Amino acid sequence: MEISTHDFKNNAKKALKDKNLQIAMKRATKTFVAKREKAISSLDNFEELRSYCGAVKAHTIEHLDYYLEEFISNLENLGVNVHFAADGEEANKIVTQLALEKNVKTVVKAKSMVTEEILLNDALEAVGVEALETDLGEYILQLDGDFPSHIIGPAMHKTKEQITKLFHEKLGSKEDASIIELTAVARKVLRKGFLKADMGISGANFAVAETGSIVLVENEGNIRLTTSLPKIHLTVMGLEKIIPRLKDLPAFLTILPRSATGQKASSYVSLITGPKKETDPDGPEEQHVLIIDNGRSNILADPKLRDALRCIRCGACLNICPVYQNVGGHAYGWVYPGPIGSVLDPGLLGLDSTHQLPQACSLCGACGEVCPVKIPLPELLLEHRQRAVKQGLSAKAEKIGIGAFAFMATHPKLWNSATKIGRLGSQFLSREGHIKGSKIPVMKEWLKERDFKTPAQKSFREQWRNLKDEK
Amino acid sequence: MNKADFLDKVRSSLHRKASDIVAPAPNLLATIKDFKPSSLVKQFQEEYEAVGGNFHLVKSKKEASEKVLEIIKDSKAKSFVFSNDKLIKSIVAKIAIPEAKIISDADIGISSAYCLIANTGTLVLESSVGRLASLLPASHIAVVKDEQLVPTMAEAIEGLDSLPSAWVQATGPSRTADIELTLTIGVHAPGVVDVIMIK
Amino acid sequence: MRVALFVTCLADQLFPSLGVASVKLLRHLGVDIEFPEGQTCCGQPAYNAGYLAETKEIAEHHIGLFKDYDYVVLPSGSCGAMVKTHYPEMFRESAKIYGKSKDLANRTYELTSFITEVLDKKDIGANLKDKRVSYHDSCHALRYMNIKESPRILLRAAGAKIIEANNSEVCCGFGGLFSVKMPEISAAMARAKTEGVLETKADILTSVDGACLMNIAGSMRRENVNIEVKHVVELLWEGVQNGN
Ligand code: SF4
Numbered sequence: 027m028e029i030s031t032h033d034f035k036n037n038a039k040k041a042l043k044d045k046n047l048q049i050a051m052k053r054a055t056k057t058f059v060a061k062r063e064k065a066i067s068s069l070d071n072f073e074e075l076r077s078y079c080g081a082v083k084a085h086t087i088e089h090l091d092y093y094l095e096e097f098i099s100n101l102e103n104l105g106v107n108v109h110f111a112a113d114g115e116e117a118n119k120i121v122t123q124l125a126l127e128k129n130v131k132t133v134v135k136a137k138s139m140v141t142e143e144i145l146l147n148d149a150l151e152a153v154g155v156e157a158l159e160t161d162l163g164e165y166i167l168q169l170d171g172d173f174p175s176h177i178i179g180p181a182m183h184k185t186k187e188q189i190t191k192l193f194h195e196k197l198g199s200k201e202d203a204s205i206i207e208l209t210a211v212a213r214k215v216l217r218k219g220f221l222k223a224d225m226g227i228s229g230a231n232f233a234v235a236e237t238g239s240i241v242l243v244e245n246e247g248n249i250r251l252t253t254s255l256p257k258i259h260l261t262v263m264g265l266e267k268i269i270p271r272l273k274d275l276p277a278f279l280t281i282l283p284r285s286a287t288g289q290k291a292s293s294y295v296s297l298i299t300g301p302k303k304e305t306d307p308d309g310p311e312e313q314h315v316l317i318i319d320n321g322r323s324n325i326l327a328d329p330k331l332r333d334a335l336r337c338i339r340c341g342a343c344l345n346i347c348p349v350y351q352n353v354g355g356h357a358y359g360w361v362y363p364g365p366i367g368s369v370l371d372p373g374l375l376g377l378d379s380t381h382q383l384p385q386a387c388s389l390c391g392a393c394g395e396v397c398p399v400k401i402p403l404p405e406l407l408l409e410h411r412q413r414a415v416k417q418g419l420s421a422k423a424e425k426i427g428i429g430a431f432a433f434m435a436t437h438p439k440l441w442n443s444a445t446k447i448g449r450l451g452s453q454f455l456s457r458e459g460h461i462k463g464s465k466i467p468v469m470k471e472w473l474k475e476r477d478f479k480t481p482a483q484k485s486f487r488e489q490w491r492n493l494k495d496e497k
Numbered sequence: 498m499n500k501a502d503f504l505d506k507v508r509s510s511l512h513r514k515a516s517d518i519v520a521p522a523p524n525l526l527a528t529i530k531d532f533k534p535s536s537l538v539k540q541f542q543e544e545y546e547a548v549g550g551n552f553h554l555v556k557s558k559k560e561a562s563e564k565v566l567e568i569i570k571d572s573k574a575k576s577f578v579f580s581n582d583k584l585i586k587s588i589v590a591k592i593a594i595p596e597a598k599i600i601s602d603a604d605i606g607i608s609s610a611y612c613l614i615a616n617t618g619t620l621v622l623e624s625s626v627g628r629l630a631s632l633l634p635a636s637h638i639a640v641v642k643d644e645q646l647v648p649t650m651a652e653a654i655e656g657l658d659s660l661p662s663a664w665v666q667a668t669g670p671s672r673t674a675d676i677e678l679t680l681t682i683g684v685h686a687p688g689v690v691d692v693i694m695i696k
Numbered sequence: 697m698r699v700a701l702f703v704t705c706l707a708d709q710l711f712p713s714l715g716v717a718s719v720k721l722l723r724h725l726g727v728d729i730e731f732p733e734g735q736t737c738c739g740q741p742a743y744n745a746g747y748l749a750e751t752k753e754i755a756e757h758h759i760g761l762f763k764d765y766d767y768v769v770l771p772s773g774s775c776g777a778m779v780k781t782h783y784p785e786m787f788r789e790s791a792k793i794y795g796k797s798k799d800l801a802n803r804t805y806e807l808t809s810f811i812t813e814v815l816d817k818k819d820i821g822a823n824l825k826d827k828r829v830s831y832h833d834s835c836h837a838l839r840y841m842n843i844k845e846s847p848r849i850l851l852r853a854a855g856a857k858i859i860e861a862n863n864s865e866v867c868c869g870f871g872g873l874f875s876v877k878m879p880e881i882s883a884a885m886a887r888a889k890t891e892g893v894l895e896t897k898a899d900i901l902t903s904v905d906g907a908c909l910m911n912i913a914g915s916m917r918r919e920n921v922n923i924e925v926k927h928v929v930e931l932l933w934e935g936v937q938n939g940n
Binding site for chain 2: 053074075077082090095110160166186205208213216217221239251301327
């Protein structure tokens with residue numbers, strides 16, 4: 027996918043006109059939100075667990091050097107090969123070299139956002155290694171040459187009608203196949219891939235420092251297959267995935283599925299601790315872990331933004347966000363959409379090309395309220411806005427306008443006369459008690475899809491003069 | 498990048514030195530309060546059935562074998578794969594069902610479990626008895642004992658001195674909601690799951 | 697007890713009838729309300745756009761102006777959230793102003809919660825019998841000021857029938873400058889809001905925030921939707937005039 031974070035506004039306008047997208051988004055986000063609410067309310071102490079998980083993550087991030095080191099040395103003791111990459115390019119080089127060295131022809135992949143971030147599939151294909159996405163949503167996207175629009179429901183921007191058509195064209199399934207039939211077709215095709223693959227690549231939901239375990243959460247079973255069948259298993263993970271202890275995990279596994287899909291528990295949670303043991307009947311002989319920075323240490327070095335690294339990618343902030351609900355994930359122009367994307371993307375890609383994202387928000391506060399690790403998302407969005415202003419990225423007219431506004435707001439006399447002129451002026455543009463078309467910048471934008479009532483002739487402060495004595 | 502450089506980068510981002518003292522991690526403020534310790538069997542059953550699993554309570558190993566046979570008959574399955582442990586060996590020895598030559602051809606997998614988590618209706622499967630019997634076939638039957646039940650995951654991991662290479666918590670059948678969030682059962686792993694609990 | 701009205705710049709300039717209703721309703725309840733004339737705006741537009749320095753100037757003006765009142769009452773949750781939450785946040789690092797901002801925050805009340813919490817009244821002698829009302833939980837009132845019950849308590853006590861929309865807690869799309877920076881998204885959100893309101897079959901849509909109502913009403917008019925949209929303070933004052 028080409029990064030188009032700089033073009034959010036245009037992307038969004040297109041998205042609003044895309045009928046299929048609008049249908050799919052309304053269906054999906056409504057379901058997500060309702061399911062989450064139900065799952066949360068069935069738990070007595072969600073708020074307590076939320077505070078705990080937020081605190082554990084915050085603590086881990088503050089001491090990330092320590093826990094990373096502990097995690098790495100535990101991996102090494104388990105006989106895992108650990109690799110490190112500063113950026114996507116280096117990461118791709120490591121993976122492709124490993125694949126070529128081990129004579130890998132086919133890779134099965136379990137859903138992983140970080141591999142989307144670094145475009146790993148393209149890199150593998152470029153050296154002649156087939157990379158097969160095995161998560162149903164990801165598989166649909168791969169078939170269609172499309173990319174994810176949601177961090178846990180990657181294909182949620184598509185309607186079932188679109189997917190039926192896609193499968194019919196690419197896989198020869200029935201023209202009117204049901205969702206069950208589509209799923210069965212995918213199972214059959216992908217099972218062949220699993221059985222022939224030489225390497226499985228997964229991401230990681232959590233990495234337990236104390237034990238060197240990789241924790242993977244899923245519903246389909248494709249991650250279990252990816253980590254069990256091929257003789258080599260590679261985990262690609264961002265450096266922020268660490269939690270300190272095994273005993274921290276139950277709380278995270280309680281809030282994650284409830285926040286993400288509204289389940290009490292996901293169908294499968296796998297804790298992978300080292301490669302197959304000698305006495306194990308099956309499992310991968312070799313395990314590799316690739317830890318990626320790719321901009322994360324910049325966020326880490328930024329005490330105000332650091333909180334964003336707590337994210338456990340549940341997607342709840344996307345689902346609840348009314349902007350996301352309306353425009354979908356692609357409009358944001360990169361792998362991480364919605365509120366957390368608007369916070370992370372500027373940190374990972376720089377504000378220059380992403381400063382429209384933190385503006386794509388009415389500051390309604392809903393995201394901050396649902397986040398299971400209590401990331402203060404609205405505050406961080408505002409922080410980005412303030413930085414954009416400081417870095418001179420905001421529109422000139424806006425800067426002048428706000429400056430003048432602030433000056434008047436601190437000089438009441440001037441405020442009174444200026445607002446009076448404004449109100450009088452508006453009377454001239456009025457028809458039937460509403461402002462008719464206008465060329466004045468702010469008003470023009472407002473009037474695009476909405477009406478504006480003509481302000482009353484007399485302001486409140488003018489009316490107060492009579493009101494005062496009325497008592 | 499090598500390990501030392503990578504860790505250095507992280508350390509310098511945090512403005513820390515390797516020798517800096519690490520504050521203790523927060524202690525668990527709360528337990529997960531959604532279990533009813535009085536009746537773990539009942540809670541497990543409720544949760545397991547709620548996610549689409551079939552639950553059977555039996556009184557002896559013999560009854561368990563009979564239950565397996567009953568499920569197999571209803572399913573018309575022809576070939577089987579078993580986990581590598583005593584309990585399952587003794588259960589299937591009684592009913593003589595054929596083991597598949599190629600595991601991936603098996604219709605039903607029969608396995609034990611390491612333990613069971615009541616509050617979520619979860620089976621804990623571990624790799625020392627094999628991963629594939631509970632994973633590859635379209636159906637999975639687990640034969641377990643009621644004494645293996647624990648209230649929540651916290652108790653399941655309590656006192657473990659080492660983890661197996663794979664510790665899998667399986668809750669109900671394989672499912673997806675990737676197409677319009679419509680729940681569909683049985684994607685990559687078993688779509689039909691049965692627990693036979695010996696009391 | 698000295699009580700000041702902070703009418704908010706939008707009500708002052710665009711819908712002054714809300715200010716008038718606020719004064720009359722409070723007087724009806726025995727409050728001798730004052731209107732400090734040097735008031736302008738709380739600074740939220742600048743704050744939300746990321747202009748911190750400018751916002752601080754406005755905030756200091758506002759804090760100074762209202763320093764001598766026991767209570768500052770305003771018919772808005774959004775401007776209330778600005779004063780109660782964001783002022784202290786903004787001045788976290790400047791000890792002297794922080795104290796003053798915190799003090800003002802403690803004395804600032806949204807009007808309906810002033811009635812239920814400070815005046816401790818539910819029945820204010822308003823008659824809204826048989827009116828079918830849907831209440832929009834404006835974001836800042838709900839999430840930053842915890843206002844959910846106060847307006848409902850007063851409406852219910854007046855005999856109104858409240859019909860909850862399933863999206864009553866979803867943003868209407870206003871968001872200050874957001875509404876003109878991203879007008880298409882903002883308007884789409886307003887239309888979604890209207891859909892939820894239409895499902896309730898209510899006759900009146902109300903809220904504690906006039907800005908949201910201006911946005912929703914503007915969208916409804918463009919879409920030819922006919923539902924009365926009225927600020928809760930004006931609605932309650934109308935009820936008082938109707939008598940018991
Ligand atoms: S920011 Fe919070 S709510 Fe959003 S995806 Fe991350 S953990 Fe979930």
